[in-house]
Amino acid sequence: MSEQTQLRHLVMSAPGIPPHLLVSDVADLFMDETHGKLLSLPVLDGDRPVGVISRARMQQVLFRQYGREIFGKKPVTAIMNSAPVVIESDVALNEASKTVTERLKFPVTEDFIITEGGRYVGMGAVMHLLNAMEAQLAQQTADLDTAYKQLKASQLQLIQSEKMASLGQMVAGVAHEINTPLGYVKNNIEMMEMFFEGNRDFIGACTALADVLLSPHSTEQDLQEKLGALATLRQGRDAGDDEDIPRLFADTCFGIDQISELVQNLKNFSRLDRAAAADVDLNECLDSAVLLARNVLKNRVEVVRQYGALPRISCMPSQLNQVFLNLLTNAAQAIEGPGRILLKTEAEGDWLKVTVQDTGKGIPAEVLPRIFDPFFTTKPVGQGTGLGLSISYQIVQQHGGDIRVTSQPAKGTRFTVRLPLAGAGITQASQGEAA
């Protein structure tokens, strides 16, 4: 226990009164300026406290008619409080405070006695005790506040690292998604270049032939020459190419659209929107998440969408995207082999409901209560941080909503996210935290 939190440093020195001292002499002591601050003086038998006499008690006695005459010559023991509150100096402040409130009959007018090993060392004032207690409380509050801030900071870091981890996985997946269309688009364009080079030569030969045909000075030999050149070029041409060129263009445009779509989604997802955006269509958010999760869904998992007509709501779309992507990824990972994910949205009273239901292996009943706990994961090391659901839970909570889960082993799991229709009621503070 530290010095600060003990009674010792509250000790005020006050002269002890021997038990036989007369009341009138005690009155003189109280009138002495040096003891002006003391509410009471201790009565000591040697160094053992036997009572306490307070300024208020003295006044009560002496102000009485003939008070000084009646009591002045009596020993102080006649009027003292013979059951003083005595507290050892090494007692903790809060302990002392407890004793004082329980036992001190006149806390406003009386001091208490402080002893060390039963021997008097000085007086303690209730006021000082209160001040010290307050200071101690303030210190504790400050400590708690610091601890809370540190906790908050490390939690933010965790959220950030989870975001980076899932973003990292996603980016790697999306890179693959982009590289595939990029692969055939580039190849197609390089082939078209070769094709058009061939065409240029062919058109050149045609033009040369036309020139010969139109010229009055052309000889039979000129004609043969040009016809021969054209025939050679024609032989080298792949008849299939002409038919395939439209297809090549269509594929190329398709690939470029696909790349644009992926990039757009990536942009939407990672947008650092600290402020809540108004007018967000949750169905669009879900579509965006499905696109980004394509990598885990592939052709293996069929996504069935049952979207209701949803009013737009005010929320932080990039965060809700993170929630939906997390739920989708979990659902896809729960499905071994082929399966189905049902995405259902509906407006119900004052709430929007988003359901993500999979036909996966389900969550065992004993695990279910823990799935939202931070760091709880059943995935192998490296596949999950154990933070995904706990962060999703926080995000939804900050939006004023909730996530519920039901699961049947071997049948599948259903997560239901509910969000309030009337704007998410996101506070300024929680926006800062979640960003």
Place this chain on the structure above:
Amino acid sequence: MSEKANILFVDDEERVLRSLEMLFRNRFKVYTTVDGNQAVDICRRERIHVVVSDQRMPAVTGVEVLRRVREVSPNTMRLLLTGYSDLEAIVNSVNEGEIFRYLTKPWSAKEITNTVNQAADIALSLEHEAGTDTGGAAPGVLVIDEDPTVVEMVKAICGKDRAVNWSVDLDEAFETLAANDIAIVVCDIRLRGRDISAAVKALKESNPMVLTIVQTQLQDVETLRSLINHGQIYRFLPKPARRGLLEMSLEAASRRHVAMKAVPRLASRYQVEKNEQAPVVALSNRLLGYLDKMRQGRSS
């Protein structure tokens, strides 16, 4: 080559297949499939000279496809074409797929044409020379690694009937290579704090008969990709060395070496891609001298 080689492309995106088919159909008979299992069937049924597979596909991974193709049709040249850099996949593509090249998406039409042409030429030239696993003298091993536990492990595995040389210095290592009949090199790509992957690649280029087992802690996708394409390493193993893995790799390498010795042209399967950035410059003149000596030794 008058005969047309058969090429199989495997990718779950049919636009990739269409694109590649158009690029190659004039030169080869082109087969395509979006299904990895079907790819293995095609290789079992048809005489496929070259297979080029995507890695990330829904049902079967590309490495798995290539591993099974290697079983059903060992002479088919195997190439991976992927847009996803995943270390485990690339390690397995070496150890299980024994791939000829690791190509990345997006690719260049010219480069993929050259690479596939080269693979097809090699496959056609070796078509009637499939190496059989015959017995023979156990080939010598050279360990280039400063960690003595590695050489102890190799010695324990090889026993008395195979010579195991050990070197912790590149010059000395190449001297040993030039002077002895070494078939297998077990090495790290860092030696005394320096990157020796250029030497590993140069060694394979100058002597394709030598099989390289790289054992390292380093796990970098680009380095590994380059070790495949420019160094045609035979196995890539993690460190600390594990005896079981090393033993299996050494046995496989020995069998491979024996087969190549019986049919030297089999070594052409391990032709490396010429490195245009020419890291060979980084090699010392002395090293280059040894490499020349080895080249001459082979041609004489």
